[in-house]
Amino acid sequence: MNRSYLLLPMVVAACAPGGYTRAEVVYAEPARYEYVVPADRVVVVTREVLVQRGYVVYRVETHGPNRIVWAHRRDDDDEIVRVFVSPDRERVAVRGLSERRDHGKHKGWARNGHADDVMTDIDVRLRAH
Secondary structure: OOOHHHHHHHHHHHOOOOOOOOHHHHHHOOOOEEEOOOHHHHHHHHHHHHHHOOEEEEEEEEEOOEEEEEEEEOOEEEEEEEEEEEEEOOEEEEEEEEEEEOOOOOOOEEEEEOOHHHHHHHHHHHHHO
16 A cells, blocks of 8 residues: 555645755655664764764754754754664664754755765764764
8 A cells, every 4th residue: 555645744744945855854765874883873973973074963862762953053053963863773873964053034954865975973983883
């Protein structure tokens, strides 16, 4: 049974002007990276990579077993990166998201991609151990 019609309300809610992309929408997307390491290790590596790339980690949220690491560039509050860490049995799924402040008509936050540069560095560090 095709349930793609269920994604439409989530996509519309994710693009609501003025707000960040909801975590539930990001968790509904397929994970591009999975590891067999503790979630705490992923958070530590994520923080280290973000700081090395010039970001300031200003929040680490915990929602049940899931963690969300929030960071922005030192010199630019108009771009944020969020890394979503979600354990699933012995595996940990990791998703990245980049958002940029929209100074135009909507004056909120707009999704800017999957934070590929940050996610690649995290992937290299986690696979090396």
